[in-house]
Amino acid sequence: MKIFNVLILLLIFGCNTAEKNIAKKTEVIDMSSGYPIWKMKKNGIDFKFALNTKNDTVKVWTTDKEFITPEGYKIGSEFKDIENIVKSELYEESGNGFFIKLNSGWELSFCEGKTCTDNEPSKNSKVKWIRRK
Structure with missing residues (x-):
């Protein structure tokens, strides 16, 4: 089931078969959800995400300054x-x-x-x- 959720994340961010996308579980718990934090790199951007006990993705986030939203905003935008x-x-x-x-x-x-x-x-x-x- 965890693999399924990681695949869903890959679909959200687009798939590039030349790039390896490996999710790694951290020892840290997300304070707002209470679930473990996972890390993943996609297209050179570092993402973190939390999975609940049913292995559903609760949220995805990044602090990577290279990530730009479709609207053009990024980390550090004022x-x-x-x-x-x-x-x-x-x-x-x-x-x-x-x-x-x-x-x-x-x-x-x-x-x-x-x-x-x-x-x-x-x-x-x-x-x-x-x-x-």
């Missing part, structure tokens, strides 16, 4: 450079961060202060990670 209509989608997950859901399904993630939700992102806040649930 809040002031995000379109206002997209900013209107900002929401908070208590203690986890602020997020903006994009049309592509990816979410831009901001961590503000010690709790990641001490205050809303300012104009100079930067995208810390990009995820998909």
Whole structure:
């Protein structure tokens, strides 16, 4: 079943038969889901993902600066450079961060202060990670 979920992830990110895509389980637990974190590299981009007890993918995320969303955002993009209509989608997950859901399904993630939700992102806040649930 784990192999099946990894194959689903590969379909999400596209398949390149010349590249080996090997998922490796880490010893770290994802704080927001409570499930183990897996690592995978696809097209030279490092991704992490969490699988639940039924081996379903709970979420996928990256902090790799080379990853660019279809909308053109990446790690380090500043809040002031995000379109206002997209900013209107900002929401908070208590203690986890602020997020903006994009049309592509990816979410831009901001961590503000010690709790990641001490205050809303300012104009100079930067995208810390990009995820998909």
